[in-house]
Amino acid sequence: MFARVNRNSIRPTTSGLTALSRERVPSSEFHYRRDTEIFGEAEPAEFIYQIIEGAVRSYKLLSDGRRQIGAFHLPGDIFGVENGNVHRFTAEAIVDTTVRFLKRQGVEHVAAGDASVVRDLLFLTTKNLQHAEDHMLLLGRKTSLEKVAAFLIEMDRRSTAAEVMELPMSRRDIADYLGLTLETVSRAISILHNEGILNFVGQTQRRIVLVNRYRLAQVAA
């Protein structure tokens, strides 16, 4: 979930933060080291965030530690938008990450102000909802191979570099996004590799080239 507004935007708006930022004090930037928390679930939501550089995961935990990542946020993405006054996810930097953040007032206050702000919030929330709806179908009804294929397609669509796809997140993060274990994710990627659908670039397993997007889409079903 959480929309990426400055690319592939359905709406002709340039940034999605236009009205939001007009409304507020000058935004500040901040840097988070990898694996540090940006905000925690149930914490008061004071800011709205936009990623300048890096990557963020937002997730929920069960009491015994099981984790479900609801979304990955990439450069340009806005996250931390809440309607109530508390965050519904924990957000962590996956790698060293720079974010711009804007102080938000209470929704009641915002709603009383510029109507375009509310429209921006509605737009963002709808994008997030749409992503969550698609992800429910994936989590509830797709096989492990379909899940991994769908994940790669999503990351490919969202990545700026046309050729090589650089995954900032670990296999464990991917697994917790797809409702799998890291071993199953690894096996699925190996299958796609052996099938000639993707290739690794260099020595790392995080730089991937999609050799055959058509067959990948077929696998994703």
Place this chain on the structure above:
Amino acid sequence: MFARVNRNSIRPTTSGLTALSRERVPSSEFHYRRDTEIFGEAEPAEFIYQIIEGAVRSYKLLSDGRRQIGAFHLPGDIFGVENGNVHRFTAEAIVDTTVRFLKRQGVEHVAAGDASVVRDLLFLTTKNLQHAEDHMLLLGRKTSLEKVAAFLIEMDRRSTAAEVMELPMSRRDIADYLGLTLETVSRAISILHNEGILNFVGQTQRRIVLVNRYRLAQVAA
């Protein structure tokens, strides 16, 4: 997803359709027989619906027929609210159902009008998003028994009758909501029954009394 606004409402608004209905032509009622489609996925979204009586499922399908139900809608619930101009789910009456529906104009048109309409839409969308986020955690990370327990708790919370809970949907519907098969749902309910956590009322398997809500909540984890 899809909020129930006239009960357990966080917001002091009475109905949630106040501003929306003020804005429009007088609403009409319509009746749907059980198992008939109210609207289909990707169809143009012309109306907003509120259930007077009955129950509705909204779902997505994969090409091979696998189904994921995203939400059940009960009396009072509003559904079919879209930001874009097409529905993202198929909606079907689970039992004979009466709905009130309001013609909606394009969002652009609405947004240009009363700001409170946009605020109502934002509120509804946020409720739906919140439900979807919780449901992702359930689908991705909970066991079958935890899923079924969580489902019963949700239905208990939403049901009007204090004592006996009447489930309008079949085991298959429940299964497709929880990402399971109907047999697994049936087995989980049997376990809860044998554990003395719930009881059946009368001859049917759809009328359930929760005998021990505390232990049920523990099972849901």
Place this chain on the structure above:
DNA sequence: CGCGGAATTGAGGCTCATCAAGGAGTGTGG
């Protein structure tokens, strides 16, 4: 009263999780 869909229950199989070992890349200190 009898038919047909719905639910339960059982047996067996498959997918994915768990447990475990080893390799490859990266960073640190000598």
Place this chain on the structure above:
DNA sequence: CCACACTCCTTGATGAGCCTCAATTCCGCG
């Protein structure tokens, strides 16, 4: 510059949980 440690990923063996297939019972409904 190399050895060592640590993390991350892969791969294999095994097993558990859920699915599939099937039979039976139960209920609602004509």
